[in-house]
Amino acid sequence: MASPRGELPAWVDVGLIPLLNLALALIVAGFVVVIIGESPLEALGILLNGAIGSLKGWGYLLYYATNFTFTGLAVAIAFHAGLFNIGGEGQVYIAGLGAGAVGIGLGFLPWPLALPLAILACMAFGAAWAFIPAYLQATRGSHIVITTIMFNYIAASTMVYIIINVFRPAGRMAVESREIANIAMPGFRQIGLWLGVKLPNTPLNVTVFLAIAAAWGLWYLLWRTRLGYEIRTVGANAEAAIYAGIKPGRIIIIAMLISGGLAGLMAVNEILGVQHRLVLEFAGGAGFVGIAVALMGRSHPVGVVLSAMLFGLLYQGGTELSFAKPAITRDMIVVIQGLVILFMGALEQAFRPWLVPLFLKREA
Amino acid sequence: METPALIPEILASSIRLSVPLIFACLAGLWSERSGVVDIGLEGKLLAGAFAAATAAYVFQSPWMGLFFALIVSVAMALIHGYASISQRGNQVISGVAINMLAAGLALVLGNRWFGEGGQTPPLPPEARFMPLTFSGFAALRDVPVVGWMTTVIAGHSLLAYVAFATVPLTAWALARTRFGLRLRAVGENPHAVDTAGISIAWLRYRAVIITGLLCGLGGAYLAISQSAGFIKDMSAGKGFIALAALIFANWRPFRALGACLLFGFLDAAAIRLQGMAMGGFTIPVQAVQALPYVLTVVLLAGFIGKSIPPRASGIPYVKDR
Numbered sequence: 001m002a003s004p005r006g007e008l009p010a011w012v013d014v015g016l017i018p019l020l021n022l023a024l025a026l027i028v029a030g031f032v033v034v035i036i037g038e039s040p041l042e043a044l045g046i047l048l049n050g051a052i053g054s055l056k057g058w059g060y061l062l063y064y065a066t067n068f069t070f071t072g073l074a075v076a077i078a079f080h081a082g083l084f085n086i087g088g089e090g091q092v093y094i095a096g097l098g099a100g101a102v103g104i105g106l107g108f109l110p111w112p113l114a115l116p117l118a119i120l121a122c123m124a125f126g127a128a129w130a131f132i133p134a135y136l137q138a139t140r141g142s143h144i145v146i147t148t149i150m151f152n153y154i155a156a157s158t159m160v161y162i163i164i165n166v167f168r169p170a171g172r173m174a175v176e177s178r179e180i181a182n183i184a185m186p187g188f189r190q191i192g193l194w195l196g197v198k199l200p201n202t203p204l205n206v207t208v209f210l211a212i213a214a215a216w217g218l219w220y221l222l223w224r225t226r227l228g229y230e231i232r233t234v235g236a237n238a239e240a241a242i243y244a245g246i247k248p249g250r251i252i253i254i255a256m257l258i259s260g261g262l263a264g265l266m267a268v269n270e271i272l273g274v275q276h277r278l279v280l281e282f283a284g285g286a287g288f289v290g291i292a293v294a295l296m297g298r299s300h301p302v303g304v305v306l307s308a309m310l311f312g313l314l315y316q317g318g319t320e321l322s323f324a325k326p327a328i329t330r331d332m333i334v335v336i337q338g339l340v341i342l343f344m345g346a347l348e349q350a351f352r353p354w355l356v357p358l359f360l361k362r363e364a
Numbered sequence: 365m366e367t368p369a370l371i372p373e374i375l376a377s378s379i380r381l382s383v384p385l386i387f388a389c390l391a392g393l394w395s396e397r398s399g400v401v402d403i404g405l406e407g408k409l410l411a412g413a414f415a416a417a418t419a420a421y422v423f424q425s426p427w428m429g430l431f432f433a434l435i436v437s438v439a440m441a442l443i444h445g446y447a448s449i450s451q452r453g454n455q456v457i458s459g460v461a462i463n464m465l466a467a468g469l470a471l472v473l474g475n476r477w478f479g480e481g482g483q484t485p486p487l488p489p490e491a492r493f494m495p496l497t498f499s500g501f502a503a504l505r506d507v508p509v510v511g512w513m514t515t516v517i518a519g520h521s522l523l524a525y526v527a528f529a530t531v532p533l534t535a536w537a538l539a540r541t542r543f544g545l546r547l548r549a550v551g552e553n554p555h556a557v558d559t560a561g562i563s564i565a566w567l568r569y570r571a572v573i574i575t576g577l578l579c580g581l582g583g584a585y586l587a588i589s590q591s592a593g594f595i596k597d598m599s600a601g602k603g604f605i606a607l608a609a610l611i612f613a614n615w616r617p618f619r620a621l622g623a624c625l626l627f628g629f630l631d632a633a634a635i636r637l638q639g640m641a642m643g644g645f646t647i648p649v650q651a652v653q654a655l656p657y658v659l660t661v662v663l664l665a666g667f668i669g670k671s672i673p674p675r676a677s678g679i680p681y682v683k684d685r
Contacts (some may be wrong), residue, residue: 010648020423022394032469032472035473036472036473036476037476076674084398084456084457086456086460101552110640121565132661133661136664139567140664140666141599141666142665142666143659143673144662145456146404146608146611146660147661147664149403149604150604150608150658150660150661151657151661153601153604153654153657154657154658154661157650157651157653158650159652160650161648161650161651165648180459191451210643213474233469271543288464291457291460300675301654307560326522327475327476328472329471329472329475329482331468331471331472331475331482332468332472333468334467334468335464335465335468335469335472336460336468337464337468338461338464338465338466338467338468339461341457341460341463341464342443342447342458342461342462342465345453345454345457345458345460346448346451346453346454346455346459346461347446347447347451347453347458348448348453349451349452349453
């Protein structure tokens, strides 16, 4: 994606430019707060305190970060293969079917069997939803950006239909499934009770470890395996990859399957960890946050985890902020998200022309 | 109601629902024909709708509403233009950013200014573009066939007629004017245009501004003509349906009109089909709602016809290559 115009030291590329872009995004967001008539510094203070000033804040931060890590990794691996997967939102949503099907349909199974099965089902459903756009891109050249957007909408309609007509118990008004009773990802509060420690009530559950494992797994896959090398080669130059004996079509499909599977894991956190039932719109835009997270994390798993935590901080802090300052609603987070995507993604090279002479001089 | 009265009614509501699609679809057409991919149509529609409702309320005038919708939408289009043309950034990413910015800002500012959960206060008829009434047509209502046609054609707002007029205008401008021909050339082969000594950036910026204007019109139609104010997520995916229509139309103006009317008709039919049974089988409303997206995917897969986008679309222009 990046076309270097002049060499810069690696730390400038990986560290300084993202930080400058992030700062710019936050400054513009600060201006919006000024327009609203509030003090940006005070708002920042409340935001930080709400997110990292208490154990409860941290719990929520990490819960959000878990979601964003999955969707961020999903976008990241697609980026490595040179693909833009905007369909994370739909893949997460459909993956909920996996949790619902195992949790409700196979409710008779003992949990040590049902829980892994439910997790695998989430990945399988997410991957299946990514497979069709991937297959169409690989074999028929249909642009994956457009097809994944369309698939988000098709997923939304499909899920409304399925939840109403298949999963909703007769006689219930609310559009949601029966409770998934026999399997759940244990929450930290629950674990604390087992150990005799009193922890605040937060949605944080053991899925957070799954997120860390997924990040490590993706790093290992991309930089330590043959398949990862092939994915990165196709992303860097699909034509060169052909001469190296790699089939880009096959790699596109595999990369998108992994991407959809990673996105699908978010349903584990949300359905099996928090909601315990299939509800409408449970993805809640996290699929799109994944785009911002992957861009900010430069598609590296470590970067993705860190920027997922930053967005977790923004979400949790932003919620607290909207309680303290009703004028600054939670929608402010969406503004910041948009600004981050704009400055980190579309305008990422804006600072480069100024930085190049600065750092070249020093080296000469 | 009996069927004979139902058909013109459905057709009339199809037209009303397709107007924002026509504006957004043509907006996308201008941008993409010049080589700038725009998935931020949705955001610009939403921003235009919010600006229109706000200004129409403040000034109690639909014209001021329209004016501000155009300004705001063009401003967002220029951000996209700056990122895609001058900075040679990723156009898809920039479009995603525009969509988020519009959705977030409309709610944050709307909540601050009006305190009604992101809505704008309801507009009185004087502050809206109301359906136009043609005095002569009322007399024709009871004439068998002509009566139907007046129900379909008459009774739309000024902006709806503007939308329909924009289609031949776009077709003519792209096919017959010097600007339009150069614009299409820039979308297919920018190097050739550059060799002829014509500024690619300036051509593309002009295309992007037209995109902004058309999205502003579409947004204004949503907020101050079809509805009496702005509500949360009012564009509701119309920008993406327009994008689907654009692909469906193979980036051609008159086919775009046809695709938008088809998708508008599906939308109108989905509303009517709610809970309606046909021969013992209930068609799920969700299936009708998803149909435009499914059709687009099928088309993209090359099963019905072939879609050929402008060759240089999405590729930033770099002189030395």
